[in-house]
Amino acid sequence: MTRTKLCGITSASDRAAAVAAGADALGFVVDVPVDTPRELAPGTAADLVADVPPFVTTVLVTMPEAPGAAADLVETVGTDVVQVHGLDPAAVSDLAATTDARVVAATDLDGDHAGYAAAADAVLVDSVDDDGAGGTGETHDWTRTRDLVRTLDDEYGTPVVLAGGLTPENVAEAVETVGPFAVDVASGIEAAPGEKDAEAMAAFVRAARGDET
Numbered sequence: 001m002t003r004t005k006l007c008g009i010t011s012a013s014d015r016a017a018a019v020a021a022g023a024d025a026l027g028f029v030v031d032v033p034v035d036t037p038r039e040l041a042p043g044t045a046a047d048l049v050a051d052v053p054p055f056v057t058t059v060l061v062t063m064p065e066a067p068g069a070a071a072d073l074v075e076t077v078g079t080d081v082v083q084v085h086g087l088d089p090a091a092v093s094d095l096a097a098t099t100d101a102r103v104v105a106a107t108d109l110d111g112d113h114a115g116y117a118a119a120a121d122a123v124l125v126d127s128v129d130d131d132g133a134g135g136t137g138e139t140h141d142w143t144r145t146r147d148l149v150r151t152l153d154d155e156y157g158t159p160v161v162l163a164g165g166l167t168p169e170n171v172a173e174a175v176e177t178v179g180p181f182a183v184d185v186a187s188g189i190e191a192a193p194g195e196k197d198a199e200a201m202a203a204f205v206r207a208a209r210g211d212e213t
Contacts, residue, residue, distance in 0.1 A: 001209055001210075002175045002180060002181070002182060002183060002208050002209065003024040003025065003181065003182035003183075004022075004023050004024050004025070004182065004183055004185075004204065004205050004208045004209070005023065005024065005025040005026070005027055005057075005059060005161070005182055005183070005184040005185070006018045006021070006023040006025070006026055006027065006185060006186075006189060006196070006201055006204070006205075007026075007027030007029070007038075007059070007061060007184055007185065007186040008027060008029055008036075008038035008061075008186040008187075008190075008194065008196075009026050009027065009028055009048060009196070010037075010038055010040060010194050010195070010196075011048075011195075012048065012051070014195070014196040014198075015048055015051070015052065017196060017198035017201055017202075018196065018201055019052070019053060019056055020198070020202070021198070021201040021202040021204070021205045022202070022205045022206075022209075023056065023201070023205055024056070024057060024182070025056065025057035025058070025059050025081070025182070026052060026056060026057070026058055026059065027059045027061045027083065027184070027186070028040055028045040028048060028049060028058065028059065028060060028061065028077065028079065029061045029062070030042055030045045030060060030061070030062050030073060030077060031062050031063070031064065031069075031073060032061075032062060032063045032085075033063055034063070036194075037193040037194030038186060038193075038194050042073060042076045042077055043076075045060070045077045046076060046077045046078055049077055049078050049079055050078065057080045057081060058078075058079040058080050058081070059079055059080070059081040059082070059083050059104070060073060060074055060077050060079040060081070060082045060083065060101070061083045061085075062082065062083070062084060062085070063084070063085045063086045064084060064086070064087065064095075066091070067087065067091050067092075067094040067095035067098060068098065070082055070084055070087075070095050070099070071095060071098045071099040074099050074101045075099075079101060080101060080102065081101055081102045081103070081104060081121075082095070082099060082101045082102070082103055082104070083103075083104040083105075083106055083124060084103065084104070084105060084106065085106040087105070088112070088115075089105070089112055089115030089116050089118065089119045090115075090119070092105045092116060092119040092120050093118075093119035096119060096120065096121070102121040102122070103119075103120045103121050103122075104120060104121065104122045104123070104124050104161065105119060105120035105122075105123055105124065106123075106124040106125075106126055106163075107123065107124070107125060107126070108125065108126060108127065108140070109125060109140055109141060109144050109145065109148070111125075113148055113151075113152060114152075114155070114156070117152045117155070117156040117158035118156060118158075120158070121158075121159075122158060122159045122160070122161055122181065122182075123152060123158055123159075123160050123161070124160075124161040124162075124163055124184060125140070125145050125148065125160060125161070125162060125163065125164070126140075126163040126164045126184075127139060127140045127163075127164030127165060139164050139165030139166070139170070139174075140164050140165075142162075142174055142177045142178050143177065145160070145162060145178045145180070146177055146178045146179060148160060149178055149179055149180055149181075150179075159180075159181030159182070160178075160180050160181055161180060161181060161182045161183070161184050162174060162175075162178050162180035162182070162183050162184065163183070163184035163185070165188065166183055166184070166185045166188050166204075167185070167188035167189075167200075167204070168188070168189070168200055168203035168204040168206075168207050169207075171183055171185070171188075171204055171207045171208045172207040172208070172210065175208055175210070183208050185204055188200070188204070189201045189204050
């Protein structure tokens, strides 16, 4: 079954709604050099993470200048996983060696997939902007991503997370086409920038899992 990450959680109410929707993982955006309504101060993120129930994975989403900064931020926020944007594979490898958190390396379809697969616990394929940030709300070529899923699994055993422009309406098709380990959504489940829609979150999780009820 394809796992779901609901990203850009900014409030206790949205956290509770995401958990009630059945999300496997919740994402918290901290310390990114782009203007986004989903960014949290480290202390705010830590408070939200502290009350996530057992068996729901917490993910720090960040764009660090260096691996050490990301490792320090993981300690502050207290997440299970760190998802990094903007680091090259060598830096991702350094981060993995200095943190107990699992490391997800974010890239696009033209990134060094082999390098990231060797360095990280998972590779997230996203549609990124000029700064290398995700959350663009745009899809990419799912057929190419499908081929990448197969290649990275066969050669490295590294799971692929699909992101970029996913919504409750298209995620079932994306899962069927790509066959990813997990899907990741932020803007596609929002009532307003930075504010989640509880019904959309629940619908997204159901569609990703193929649950028509």
